[in-house]
Structures are given as structure tokens and as C-alpha cells.
Amino acid sequence: MANTPRGGRWDSPLTAEAVAAAAGGPSWPSVVGAETWWCASDTVDASVRLLRCASPDLSATTADPAHDVLGGPWKVSNGAIGYGGRAYLVVPGADSGDPHVLVFTDGSDHRLYAARVAPLPSGATSAAEPVPLTAPDPDVRTTCYADPILGPDGTEVWCVREVTRTDGGAERDPAEITTRDIVAVPLDGSAADDPDAVRVVARAQHFLTCVRVSPDGARLSWIGWDHPDMPWDTSELMVAELEAGAGGPVAREPVRVLGGPDVSVPQAEWADAATLYAMADPDGWWNLHRVTVDADGSAQAACVLPMESECAHAVWRVGATSFAVTGHGVVFRHGVGDQQLVLWDPAGEGSLTELAPGWTEFAVGVSGGADAVAVVGASSTRRPTPLRVELGTGAVHPCPSSDGSDGSADEFEPWYAKPERRTAPGRDGRTVHFTYHPPTNPQYEGTSGEPSELPPLIIDVHGGPTSTTGAARSLTLSFFTSRGFAVASVDYGGSTGYGRAYRDLLRGTWGVVDVEDSVSVARFLAESGLVDTGRVAVRGGSAGGWTALAALTHSEVFRCGAVYYPIADPFTWYAGQTHDFESRYQYTLLGGGPEEADAFYRRVSPLLAVMQLRAPFVMMHGLDDTICRPDQSERFVAAARALHGEDVCRAYLRFPGEGHGFRHAASLAASLEAELALFTEVLCAQVPA
Incomplete structure (x- = not known):
């Protein structure tokens, strides 16, 4: 037992290439008569x-x-x-x-x-x-x-x-x-x-x-x-x-x-x-x-x-x-935390009938016919899968993959973390929601318990920022948990799924509330004796990349970070510097455009705070990204290296042909390998191999 590797150095068969190959998922399911399409x-x-x-x-x-x-x-x-x-x-x-x-x-x-x-x-x-x-x-x-x-x-x-x-x-x-x-x-x-x-x-x-x-x-x-x-x-x-x-x-x-x-x-x-x-x-x-x-x-x-x-x-x-309107009523999914897919019969005095029990996450894209609905479902033990639900009988049919498998298990089954929804106390007494992915590896069960053996923690920050993290099985996060890292995916103030009041917590506070809530979750898990308070990293992409950079420049909690296609400079993520849909998003997130809210822009900008950067990071960006342009990363990396030396950015990966969110397995695998190398080097530097 004394020779057992500490968390962060566990061997795992879940390779970056295996995760990247399986990273694509189903979407847009439809009922077409007796067929299901997606x-x-x-x-x-x-x-x-x-x-x-x-x-x-x-x-x-x-x-x-x-x-x-x-x-x-x-x-x-x-x-x-x-x-x-x-x-x-x-x-x-x-x-x-x-x-x-x-x-x-x-x-x-x-x-x-x-x-x-x-x-x-x-x-x-x-x-x-x-x-x-x-x-x-x-x-x-x-x-x-x-x-x-x-x-x-x-x-x-x-x-x-x-x-x-x-x-x-x-x-x-x-x-x-x-x-x-x-x-x-x-x-x-x-x-x-x-x-x-x-x-x-x-x-x-x-x-x-x-x-x-x-x-x-x-x-x-x-x-x-x-x-x-x-x-x-x-x-x-x-x-x-x-x-x-x-x-x-x-x-x-x-x-x-x-x-x-x-x-x-x-x-x-x-x-x-x-x-x-x-x-x-x-x-x-x-x-x-x-x-x-x-x-x-x-x-x-x-x-x-x-x-x-x-x-x-x-x-x-x-x-x-x-939701979908069907011959049996309205089918929709709801829930704070674990979700339910339900049927509401308008003639049945508002009664709700649960559909697809055991499936606890339902993606956007509920579609229905007269007697059936199609939806992508998932759970803590099942990856996202197209489901067909027959409303007359309640039968649930997971759609098969191209080889006829329903995706319920595979060769890596024992190494997948089972996520758990939790809450942590946040600043000013507010509740912060997050999903905890514990270290999971059958070869090392029961080997930790002493304070010196507590695992390192990765805070995972979702994009959007008006979005949410799920509690479904995650191959990407299991890549880290199977190696002995704990992961907490944070639904910081501003996330969806918890009502407008929670969603509005980020109005005019972007770069503040999201960072505070990420710090609160890290501290809560450390105080609960689940992770090592001195070994915490942060990762995120897009708006999550903004939060990761803000956390690295405005907080001393995080020892390193992995950043994907971020917003680094709010002064240039505006109007002609991004796409139409989000070109005025700053009005709600930062309290106005750059002219109206100049002081707050300067306060929260990761690029303007790069002097305060103390932790190393890796950066990944697609060269065809029109939502967060590559120069957002380029200027941050250049400023960080000029002020802190070449070693502060341990890797800067630029991918031709990739946009906002990577689509190629090679890009995904290379990025995961860069993250793992950084986290192992920094969080496990003083941990015996």
C-alpha cells in the first residue's frame, strides 16, 4: 500500500485518443412514423x-x-x-x-x-x-x-x-x-x-x-x-x-x-x-x-x-x-439538478406522468409525434443516447449505434466517474451548485484516506456563460478522474437550470461572481476533506476560458490552468470583433458596452490583469474561430510571456481548420495531453511517482 501512486499519477487505460474518438454526441432527434432519426x-x-x-x-x-x-x-x-x-x-x-x-x-x-x-x-x-x-x-x-x-x-x-x-x-x-x-x-x-x-x-x-x-x-x-x-x-x-x-x-x-x-x-x-x-x-x-x-x-x-x-x-x-405537443399531452423535461421527462395531460387535472425513469439528463431537442417522443437522454451511468419513448405503453427504447450496441457499457466501464450533484456555500450566503466527479479507478480503490493522500482538484467551468453543467457520465472528465484527480464542474451564478434569479446573478458581474463561485466550491471541497487545498487547477473554454483566465489573474487559489478559445480582452470582444449573436452580450454581462462601463471592463479584464498572473497555463485555440478570435489568446500569451517569461505558458496549441469548439479527434487528443502534462507536472510535482 505504501507504494501505491498518489492521486494524479494513477495509470489509466482511458487514453486521450479514446476520449477524442468518442467525443462526438447525438443531437436533434426526431420521430418519423415508426422510425427515429438523429x-x-x-x-x-x-x-x-x-x-x-x-x-x-x-x-x-x-x-x-x-x-x-x-x-x-x-x-x-x-x-x-x-x-x-x-x-x-x-x-x-x-x-x-x-x-x-x-x-x-x-x-x-x-x-x-x-x-x-x-x-x-x-x-x-x-x-x-x-x-x-x-x-x-x-x-x-x-x-x-x-x-x-x-x-x-x-x-x-x-x-x-x-x-x-x-x-x-x-x-x-x-x-x-x-x-x-x-x-x-x-x-x-x-x-x-x-x-x-x-x-x-x-x-x-x-x-x-x-x-x-x-x-x-x-x-x-x-x-x-x-x-x-x-x-x-x-x-x-x-x-x-x-x-x-x-x-x-x-x-x-x-x-x-x-x-x-x-x-x-x-x-x-x-x-x-x-x-x-x-x-x-x-x-x-x-x-x-x-x-x-x-x-x-x-x-x-x-x-x-x-x-x-x-x-x-x-x-x-x-x-x-x-417540449413536444403529442396526441397524449405535452411532454417536457424539468428539474433543478436531476431532471425528469414527464407527460402532462391537460385533461387530467394537471397530472404528471414520469417517462424514462432512470435517465436523469435530457438534452435540448425534445421532438414528438402523435404517440411517441424522441429525446437525447443520459445519466450518471449512461452516456448521451437517443431515446424513443412510446407514450401509449411507456416503453423506452435506446437507439442503437452503428454496430447495434445501445451504448450502456464498454471496455472502460470501471474507469468512468459517477458524478454527484452537490451545493456549496457561496459568498454573501448564496448557494452555489456544482457536480462532483470523484477519482475513480478500480486498481486504486481504498488507497486514500490520510490527509497527505487527498487528491488534487480540477475546477471545470462551463461556457456560455448562460449555460449549465450536467451530471451525466463524462468521458472527458473521466480521463482525469481515472488518473486520480477529483473534478468539480461549477454551475456558478448566471447558469441556467435554477430560475431567473440565479441566472441574473451574473448581470453586470461577469469575471467576479463566476470566479467567486469557483473559488467557493474549491474551498468547500477542501474543508470537507475531499481534496488537497494546495493542489487545485482550473479549466474552461469560451466563456469558461474567460473565467479560467480571470481566476488565474484575480485569485491565488489555482496553481495552474487549461484554457480553450477564451475571451481575454472584453474591449475587443464586441461588435465587429465577434459574431452577430453575441456582439452586444456585454451589455448584460458587464453593465454596458466598453464606453459605458469602461471602469468595470478594466477591473475584470484578464488581459489587463496579466501582471498578477502567477500560475502556469496551457492555451488552445482554433485558427478559424469567428466567435472568440484567435488574437484573444495570442495577445494574452504574448503579454504573459513578456512579463513572466516563456515558461508561464507551458503549451500554446493553435489548430488550423478548427473553429469555436474542436471537431477533429487529433485536436481534442492533443489538447487533453497538454492539460494532463501541465496538471501532472504542477499538481503532482512533490508527489512520489
């Missing part, structure tokens, strides 16, 4: 594939594997608002044997395509060759299409079109050169050669999502917001009557039916020709509301299921959904 990111070739499987044959001994719908070079994705949006629509055939019509956006050229796909089971598991529905872009602009739906008469696909001019220079304010409309694209392919065949159905707010047509085809709804608001602060649910236009239906003047100043509406869905269900937070929690639209266009809205529990999401992607 997108799957693949880090091996940085692709986004569209997969599907048939409903399981319960008498079969093995599951039918998932089928790649398109194959070849197709990348089912888009870059709407910088983070992408729902990229496909499947229109089932009129009869059971008729082919589906698939409409999708390709991430390589941004165009809309259509393909006919035979239903499963079928000998032809892949689609026919896709044909373009829209024209290629000229050199002076880039076009994205997102969140496609079927138009009222079935001859068009309606979606959000985002157009960005590219002829104005790299430093133009993106808000001035970007427009968004709700457009109709003919399914006959006529717009592939004639861009004017794409017609505008509605022009409204600067940002648009959740475009929906009422079941009778008479009304159009959408959610929108304008600068400087962010959708989790203020957004509006709009409804417009449809009338005949020159080329087809167009929207009349819209009416706001829910939302407005300091009320957020993330999603709305039609239940019938006069009724919408929507999530909104006028009472401080995203809860379910019913909106009734009268014949004269007036509307009444009421919360039908009030609870102090978050039932929706922050809108980071166009078309994101947290």
Missing part, C-alpha cells in the same frame, strides 16, 4: 451524419443497427447564429410504403437539399442522391437556412434564412451586415437556379427561431428578439395571420402574444388552430403556458403548470426545443 457528430472525420433506426423488434435477439441516411461527404449542419440550428426535416410518405422526403442543410456549402428516402425496413437503407433546393452563394454573401418546417400547402419548406454580407471588410459590425427572414423555399427545386424563387413570408425581429404554422394553415408563429437583448433575458412570441400573396401565403402584421421586456419565451408549439403551448418565465421560472388566440387576433396567456422548477432551456441554437 444527427451524430463524428470527431474521427469531423462530420455530422444523419442516422435513423426502425422501432425495435422486441422478439429479436440483437438490435437492428443505426443506418447512415446520406453517407458520403454530406454534413447535416448549418452555422445559424454562430452555433447552428436544426438542420433537417423529414416529411413521411402518405402511405406506409411511400418514400420519405428529407430536407436538410449541408454544412459545407450552406445550401438546402432534398432527397427521397425509402422507409425502414428496406433494402435501400440510404437516401437517393440529394438535389439542391437553393442556389449557391455569390462571393459577396453567406446564407444559412435553419429550423425547416413544411409549408401550409405541402409544396414549400419554410425556415429561418440568415444572410451575412461578406463584402464590407472583416471589422464591420455584424449586426449591420446580417439579416434574417422567414422564407419559403419551393420543394420542386426551382430556386436552385433562380434565387428569386425563394420568397419572404415574414420580416420581423433581428433574431428568429421556432417558426411554426398552425394546424389549419391560417396562422404563423415565431419567437424573436433584438439587440442588445439576449433570448434568455427578453424575447417575444409573435403570431400573424397568413394571407394570399403573389407567390403564396405571407404573414400580415404580427401580434405579440407572450413575452416582452424581462420575459423570455424559448419555445412555442401549436396544439390546435387557436391554441399554442409555450414556455415562458414571467414568474421567474420557465414554465408551461397556454396561449389562446381569438378570431380577431387578440390573445390570452396563462401559466397552466406553475412550479419552481425550470422546464426549458436557454436558446443558443435556432429551433432548439424542450
Whole structure:
């Protein structure tokens, strides 16, 4: 026992290459008749594939594997608002044997395509060759299409079109050169050669999502917001009557039916020709509301299921959904901490029926049909998996991978940490939420316990910052915990999932509250006797990279840090220095633009505080990042090395072809190896090998 390696030096078979290869995950699940469809990111070739499987044959001994719908070079994705949006629509055939019509956006050229796909089971598991529905872009602009739906008469696909001019220079304010409309694209392919065949159905707010047509085809709804608001602060649910236009239906003047100043509406869905269900937070929690639209266009809205529990999401992607209206009622996920997927029957006096018990995390992207819903579920023991839930029976079917496996276990099973949701006391008496991932390795169980054997701690900071950490199995964090590190993922003030009051804690305090809460969690775990107070690191990317840099420059708790594509200088992460969606985000995070809040910008800027940096770090950035440009890292690294010597930045990895968030396995693996080398060297320097 005396020769047992201390935490941080344990041997683990969970290599960086294995983690990177499995890092891609499922998204955008859909119910298509008896089939379930979803997108799957693949880090091996940085692709986004569209997969599907048939409903399981319960008498079969093995599951039918998932089928790649398109194959070849197709990348089912888009870059709407910088983070992408729902990229496909499947229109089932009129009869059971008729082919589906698939409409999708390709991430390589941004165009809309259509393909006919035979239903499963079928000998032809892949689609026919896709044909373009829209024209290629000229050199002076880039076009994205997102969140496609079927138009009222079935001859068009309606979606959000985002157009960005590219002829104005790299430093133009993106808000001035970007427009968004709700457009109709003919399914006959006529717009592939004639861009004017794409017609505008509605022009409204600067940002648009959740475009929906009422079941009778008479009304159009959408959610929108304008600068400087962010959708989790203020957004509006709009409804417009449809009338005949020159080329087809167009929207009349819209009416706001829910939302407005300091009320957020993330999603709305039609239940019938006069009724919408929507999530909104006028009472401080995203809860379910019913909106009734009268014949004269007036509307009444009421919360039908009030609870102090978050039932929706922050809108980071166009078309994101947290609930579905089905033939059995409304299915949604909710929960502070562990989540539940539930069915609410409006005729059942508000009763809730839990679906998918045992699954405790549900990703954005709940989608439903009449009798089933699809959602990506996960838990502390299961990785994210597309699920199909039959509402009539309650049966839950995990969708298989391409080899027929349901992903419930693999060769690394004993080395995965089982995360636990916890809270810590924060500054001024507030509660800080976090998820604890304990050191986990079957070869070293029970070897610690003495104070001198307490493990080193890594504070993991999520991005956003208006986002959240989960409590699902994490391969990335298990890479560290299987080597004897403890990891705490912090839901600092400003995170989602805990109501508006918690979310608003970061308004005008970015770089302060997030750092204080990260420090509070580290100290709490040390005082609880779970970690070594002298061996603490911090890691984070994007907004989490900002917090990591702020923690390294404004706190003495952290001995080293790993930083991915961060904001380092708030004075230049603004307007023309970033993308349109977040170009005014500082108004809420920092109390205004650089001119209005100059003093606070100077107080919290990691770049201006680089003189106070005492701990070494590693930095990783993609050279194609347009959200946090590479010069954010470049200038911080240069300043740190000029003031503190070359050794303060132990590695500075720059990856051609990578944007905001790495897509290639090689980039992910190299970054993890750089992190591990730093953490082992600094946190385990005086620990016997």
C-alpha cells in the first residue's frame, strides 16, 4: 500500500485518443412514423451524419443497427447564429410504403437539399442522391437556412434564412451586415437556379427561431428578439395571420402574444388552430403556458403548470426545443439538478406522468409525434443516447449505434466517474451548485484516506456563460478522474437550470461572481476533506476560458490552468470583433458596452490583469474561430510571456481548420495531453511517482 501512486499519477487505460474518438454526441432527434432519426457528430472525420433506426423488434435477439441516411461527404449542419440550428426535416410518405422526403442543410456549402428516402425496413437503407433546393452563394454573401418546417400547402419548406454580407471588410459590425427572414423555399427545386424563387413570408425581429404554422394553415408563429437583448433575458412570441400573396401565403402584421421586456419565451408549439403551448418565465421560472388566440387576433396567456422548477432551456441554437405537443399531452423535461421527462395531460387535472425513469439528463431537442417522443437522454451511468419513448405503453427504447450496441457499457466501464450533484456555500450566503466527479479507478480503490493522500482538484467551468453543467457520465472528465484527480464542474451564478434569479446573478458581474463561485466550491471541497487545498487547477473554454483566465489573474487559489478559445480582452470582444449573436452580450454581462462601463471592463479584464498572473497555463485555440478570435489568446500569451517569461505558458496549441469548439479527434487528443502534462507536472510535482 505504501507504494501505491498518489492521486494524479494513477495509470489509466482511458487514453486521450479514446476520449477524442468518442467525443462526438447525438443531437436533434426526431420521430418519423415508426422510425427515429438523429444527427451524430463524428470527431474521427469531423462530420455530422444523419442516422435513423426502425422501432425495435422486441422478439429479436440483437438490435437492428443505426443506418447512415446520406453517407458520403454530406454534413447535416448549418452555422445559424454562430452555433447552428436544426438542420433537417423529414416529411413521411402518405402511405406506409411511400418514400420519405428529407430536407436538410449541408454544412459545407450552406445550401438546402432534398432527397427521397425509402422507409425502414428496406433494402435501400440510404437516401437517393440529394438535389439542391437553393442556389449557391455569390462571393459577396453567406446564407444559412435553419429550423425547416413544411409549408401550409405541402409544396414549400419554410425556415429561418440568415444572410451575412461578406463584402464590407472583416471589422464591420455584424449586426449591420446580417439579416434574417422567414422564407419559403419551393420543394420542386426551382430556386436552385433562380434565387428569386425563394420568397419572404415574414420580416420581423433581428433574431428568429421556432417558426411554426398552425394546424389549419391560417396562422404563423415565431419567437424573436433584438439587440442588445439576449433570448434568455427578453424575447417575444409573435403570431400573424397568413394571407394570399403573389407567390403564396405571407404573414400580415404580427401580434405579440407572450413575452416582452424581462420575459423570455424559448419555445412555442401549436396544439390546435387557436391554441399554442409555450414556455415562458414571467414568474421567474420557465414554465408551461397556454396561449389562446381569438378570431380577431387578440390573445390570452396563462401559466397552466406553475412550479419552481425550470422546464426549458436557454436558446443558443435556432429551433432548439424542450417540449413536444403529442396526441397524449405535452411532454417536457424539468428539474433543478436531476431532471425528469414527464407527460402532462391537460385533461387530467394537471397530472404528471414520469417517462424514462432512470435517465436523469435530457438534452435540448425534445421532438414528438402523435404517440411517441424522441429525446437525447443520459445519466450518471449512461452516456448521451437517443431515446424513443412510446407514450401509449411507456416503453423506452435506446437507439442503437452503428454496430447495434445501445451504448450502456464498454471496455472502460470501471474507469468512468459517477458524478454527484452537490451545493456549496457561496459568498454573501448564496448557494452555489456544482457536480462532483470523484477519482475513480478500480486498481486504486481504498488507497486514500490520510490527509497527505487527498487528491488534487480540477475546477471545470462551463461556457456560455448562460449555460449549465450536467451530471451525466463524462468521458472527458473521466480521463482525469481515472488518473486520480477529483473534478468539480461549477454551475456558478448566471447558469441556467435554477430560475431567473440565479441566472441574473451574473448581470453586470461577469469575471467576479463566476470566479467567486469557483473559488467557493474549491474551498468547500477542501474543508470537507475531499481534496488537497494546495493542489487545485482550473479549466474552461469560451466563456469558461474567460473565467479560467480571470481566476488565474484575480485569485491565488489555482496553481495552474487549461484554457480553450477564451475571451481575454472584453474591449475587443464586441461588435465587429465577434459574431452577430453575441456582439452586444456585454451589455448584460458587464453593465454596458466598453464606453459605458469602461471602469468595470478594466477591473475584470484578464488581459489587463496579466501582471498578477502567477500560475502556469496551457492555451488552445482554433485558427478559424469567428466567435472568440484567435488574437484573444495570442495577445494574452504574448503579454504573459513578456512579463513572466516563456515558461508561464507551458503549451500554446493553435489548430488550423478548427473553429469555436474542436471537431477533429487529433485536436481534442492533443489538447487533453497538454492539460494532463501541465496538471501532472504542477499538481503532482512533490508527489512520489
